[in-house]
Amino acid sequence: MQPIHVVGAGLAGSEAAWQIARAGVPVILHEMRPAVETFAHRTGDCAEMVCSNSFRSDDDQMNAVGQLHWEMRAADGLIMAMADRHRLPVGGALAVDRDAFPPP
Numbered sequence: 001m002q003p004i005h006v007v008g009a010g011l012a013g014s015e016a017a018w019q020i021a022r023a024g025v026p027v028i029l030h031e032m033r034p035a036v037e038t039f040a041h042r043t044g045d046c047a048e049m050v051c052s053n054s055f056r057s058d059d060d061q062m063n064a065v066g067q068l069h070w071e072m073r074a075a076d077g078l079i080m081a082m083a084d085r086h087r088l089p090v091g092g093a094l095a096v097d098r099d100a101f102p103p104p
């Protein structure tokens with residue numbers, strides 16, 4: 001089976017590669033950092049959080065972003081699993097410990 005190539009190991013690319021691999025399809029994840037820097041990222045880590053440590057509202061009843069969180073959890077998503085593991089107690093928002101967050 002030919003592998004699927006995912007370009008960019010940010011949040012979206014890392015999640016896409018995870019879901020492709022879980023479906024049993026070979027995947028190659030390409031990332032240019034740290035060889036090539038961006039103006040926003042600070043490391044060469046996959047799934048690096050940019051800027052704040054908040055994924056915004058986690059309210060899946062009254063907020064569209066919270067509904068997306070719910071859907072990503074229902075899909076057994078990697079990013080949500082890591083966010084929940086490293087969650088900080090800040091009320092209704094989904095804020096994470098950004099140093100611990102990037103999946104290994």
Ligand SMILES: Cc1cc2nc3c(=O)[nH]c(=O)nc-3n(C[C@H](O)[C@H](O)[C@H](O)COP(=O)(O)OP(=O)(O)OC[C@H]3O[C@@H](n4cnc5c(N)ncnc54)[C@H](O)[C@@H]3O)c2cc1C
Pocket residue numbers: 007008009010011012013030031032033038040041048049050051052053054055056
């Ligand atoms: C200044 C700033 C502040 C932000 N603050 C927030 C915030 O507080 N909360 C929030 O939710 N969102 C914030 N965002 C948005 C944030 O960038 C997105 O939420 C998130 O990073 C998007 O993930 P992504 O995977 O789509 O893109 P990115 O995280 O940008 O990932 C794209 C990846 O592709 C790689 N790449 C690009 N081109 C190539 C190539 N040709 N070959 C190989 N690799 C490549 C990049 O290095 C990068 O790793 C902010 C963005 C910026 C710029």
